[in-house]
Amino acid sequence: MRTKALLLLTALAVLSVPATADEGQWTPDQLATLPKSTWDSLKKRGVTLDAKALWDGSGGGLLASVAEIGGCTASFISGSGLMVTNHHCAYQALQLASTKEKNLLRDGLVTRSRSEEPQVRGGAARALILTRLEDVTSRVKGPAFTGAKDDYARWEATERVKKELVAGCEKDGGKRCKVAVFDEGLKYVLMEQTELQDIRLVFAPPAALGEFGGETDNFRWPRHTADFSFLRAYAGPDGKPAPYSEKNVPYRPARFLNVSQDGVPDGGAVMIPGYPGRTRRYLTQAAITNMAEQFYPLRAEHYAALIAILEGAGKGDPNIALKVASTVNSLGNRVTNAKGQIEGLRRNRIVAKSRAEAEELAAFLAKGAHPPAWKNAVGEVDRLAKEDAAGQPRRFFLDEVEAFPGYLKSALTALRFADERAKADLDRDAGYQDRDLDRARLREKDATRSMAPAAWRKGLAYLVAKAQENAGERGIAALDEAFGRNAKAADIEEKLAAWDKVTALSDEATRLRNLDAKAEDLRAASDPYL
Numbered sequence: 001m002r003t004k005a006l007l008l009l010t011a012l013a014v015l016s017v018p019a020t021a022d023e024g025q026w027t028p029d030q031l032a033t034l035p036k037s038t039w040d041s042l043k044k045r046g047v048t049l050d051a052k053a054l055w056d057g058s059g060g061g062l063l064a065s066v067a068e069i070g071g072c073t074a075s076f077i078s079g080s081g082l083m084v085t086n087h088h089c090a091y092q093a094l095q096l097a098s099t100k101e102k103n104l105l106r107d108g109l110v111t112r113s114r115s116e117e118p119q120v121r122g123g124a125a126r127a128l129i130l131t132r133l134e135d136v137t138s139r140v141k142g143p144a145f146t147g148a149k150d151d152y153a154r155w156e157a158t159e160r161v162k163k164e165l166v167a168g169c170e171k172d173g174g175k176r177c178k179v180a181v182f183d184e185g186l187k188y189v190l191m192e193q194t195e196l197q198d199i200r201l202v203f204a205p206p207a208a209l210g211e212f213g214g215e216t217d218n219f220r221w222p223r224h225t226a227d228f229s230f231l232r233a234y235a236g237p238d239g240k241p242a243p244y245s246e247k248n249v250p251y252r253p254a255r256f257l258n259v260s261q262d263g264v265p266d267g268g269a270v271m272i273p274g275y276p277g278r279t280r281r282y283l284t285q286a287a288i289t290n291m292a293e294q295f296y297p298l299r300a301e302h303y304a305a306l307i308a309i310l311e312g313a314g315k316g317d318p319n320i321a322l323k324v325a326s327t328v329n330s331l332g333n334r335v336t337n338a339k340g341q342i343e344g345l346r347r348n349r350i351v352a353k354s355r356a357e358a359e360e361l362a363a364f365l366a367k368g369a370h371p372p373a374w375k376n377a378v379g380e381v382d383r384l385a386k387e388d389a390a391g392q393p394r395r396f397f398l399d400e401v402e403a404f405p406g407y408l409k410s411a412l413t414a415l416r417f418a419d420e421r422a423k424a425d426l427d428r429d430a431g432y433q434d435r436d437l438d439r440a441r442l443r444e445k446d447a448t449r450s451m452a453p454a455a456w457r458k459g460l461a462y463l464v465a466k467a468q469e470n471a472g473e474r475g476i477a478a479l480d481e482a483f484g485r486n487a488k489a490a491d492i493e494e495k496l497a498a499w500d501k502v503t504a505l506s507d508e509a510t511r512l513r514n515l516d517a518k519a520e521d522l523r524a525a526s527d528p529y530l
Helices: 028-033 036-044 091-096 151-170 285-314 318-347 350-366 377-390 392-403 407-421 434-449 453-469 477-483 489-502 508-514 519-524
Strands: 008-013 023-026 066-069 072-076 082-085 127-135 175-182 187-196 198-204 229-235 269-274
Touching: 023 028, 028 127, 066 082, 072 269, 091 198, 091 318, 091 434, 151 175, 151 187, 187 229, 285 318, 285 350, 285 377, 285 392, 285 453, 318 350, 318 453, 350 377, 377 392, 392 407, 392 453, 407 434, 407 453, 407 508, 407 519, 434 508, 453 477, 453 489, 477 489
Parallel strands: none
Antiparallel strands: 008 023, 008 269, 066 072, 066 127, 072 082, 082 229, 127 187, 175 187, 198 229
């Protein structure tokens, strides 16, 4: 199953040693379809809630107490908008609220009144609360989809309908909508969420507690760390979502969770609502082999290299170390995750198991009264997966070049918005429509607080050199033209340093104007990054 941060509910039975678990994972709308035997089993373990008490289908139920913030999950724990989330989920917000003199990452934050609560910036600056789910599979797979001549035409038809659905969902304002994809396109679900735009920091432990154990303990159990932070959501005086203002009042959630001090008894049931992202459990054998042998090792190696570069740049300069801290923390999380995935795949012999399953499926399809196209389906899918894997290193480094913080990212974003603006809004690529401009502006403002040109160009030089190294015979025209074919990282960094001396992108107002500029004006500018 693949989702785009769609809310799911996981139920686990926590049992005494020897440790075993009976588990399941469901979307909110699936709860009502679970058989009576499942609910009977949960009831025996202490679950007194039924499906409707958890999610009534129209924004009510216990799941209304859960919010999505920047790809993380937060829970309302009071009637005055107080939320609790993981420490790392508030990490960027703490960094962006910090100064050289007042380092909230290092020292933590304790607010003693609501007037002391600083505004959240970064990914956690918006909180999204689920209000409606609608199965839109039949609309996505309408005439344009079924009549498409090839895969690309089907993709275009899918994207068009998804954007139309989102536009219709958001037309009345105060909502943020998206279409989540399940089972690689078997099912499409429209998610409507209330968007709270004023979030503030309330409490965070100091690094000695919030980061205790570091990446050594990350994704491990048990963990002995204060991995939590408190935030508060605010709304306008009328109780409706509103941008940050001193006149705003604490948001009153429809539901909130009561924090128990008793803990979980042996054999008790634990139900976890949240936004877990996606799972790759259902990949084919070739794709799983690629994950184990290339995808995760690639991430682990090169994210670790970037961490070393950024930490080296901040060594001896606390101001630079603070500005790169959130990026280093994010990269560290990815490295630990990748290494854990590799170890889990090895320990559980997933590649061998997937190979056996693929052979069993191929044998089943080879006999019996199946359509002829089915007989070679497994082999064809694996062939395509292997072709895709061959270009993976090139794509990985190009994606990282585009996403890496700094002036180049700002320039590419502005140019992409300008190019897309020449089209009608629904014809633009997702992420570059009018609905996305506000978030792009906020990111540019946040970038000012994390500006560390010397550190960013060292990291970018490394990524550009690796991208060229993995470009293959065709090369990468833009990078070859800018830095020379197969340039060394040191030479690329020297070129970037020269660009940094003359670029106007160090000025926030310039970057914000660029987001609204015409493509021809941007390309005519003398700025080397543009």
